[in-house]
Amino acid sequence: MICASVERLAEKGLWTTPVIEFLRKDSTVRWLEDLRAESGRSEDETILVLLAAIRSLDLTLLDGGSEPEALEEFLTCHSQTLRPVCLTRRVQANVAERGLPLLEFLGTHWGRQRLAVTELGCSFGLIGRVLVSAPDTLKNFGRYFAPGQQRPTALPFVAEYLGIDLDPPDERWLLACIPLADLRTRVARFMFEVPASPHVRVTQGSALDTALWPQPAPGTHSVVLTSFMLYQLDPETRQGLVHKIVDHTTSCNGTWLNLDVLTDDGRNRFVLQVDGKDELLFDSDLCRSWGHHGR
């Protein structure tokens, strides 16, 4: 039921009161129920994609200052534009913070050796920008990251980054998918102030298509990264992808890094795994702080 999902998602504290009241309105619920029936998506995804689609037309409309009735009118007026967006796009996250513990891990273990990182399921590729442009990222740390964000204590030399995603979002859609205004502002600053260098590339394709995975140049250590993407695959596909990654990293003496959420006894654990073994533990999927596993 859409109504139950609205109430559950509202508890996460990501929406203003007018947005919650707008989502509770009969006309909005009917619109969402129709969309869900046509798209076959879950209730949660249906609600989140509508809010992202609205932000893609007006980035700040849902941040406050608009009455629920004004939001209802906006939906009515723009229904014909919003509907195809909601049917074709998916809500996609990409979090630059996740690059910070990777910098520390790679810098600590690989020093100044040339590294080539291939990220499978990279979304916009923000992690790649952090890895390749680490000095620029750290120079204006407070502009791009929230107060209290842990800083990496070592930096690697990531010479090349290739991200592969089924559907890489453009800048506007990535920002539209971010519900919190302050996080959106920081991501926009990072995106526009630390542009992708020529050594950061993002390509559209399936992570399972190994023909897209680059072979490391001589003298370069190959790193395959999966970050909060394996959970999106069904168990059989996930197992198949893990086999391909292990075959690849074994054949080129490379390393597999996996940022993930694992559930034990109903509790979530956020980890960095290195070649399948836990290395770092995080406070959350936002990687605001981290510590060594088992210490």
Ligand SMILES: C[S@@+](CC[C@H](N)C(=O)[O-])C[C@H]1O[C@@H](n2cnc3c(N)ncnc32)[C@H](O)[C@@H]1O
């Ligand atoms: C939750 S996002 C994580 C993005 C990024 N790795 C991060 O941690 O910020 C997962 C991404 O994986 C992509 N994805 C899911 N399955 C994929 C597949 N089979 N091949 C390529 N990309 C895939 C989705 O399109 C989405 O952008």
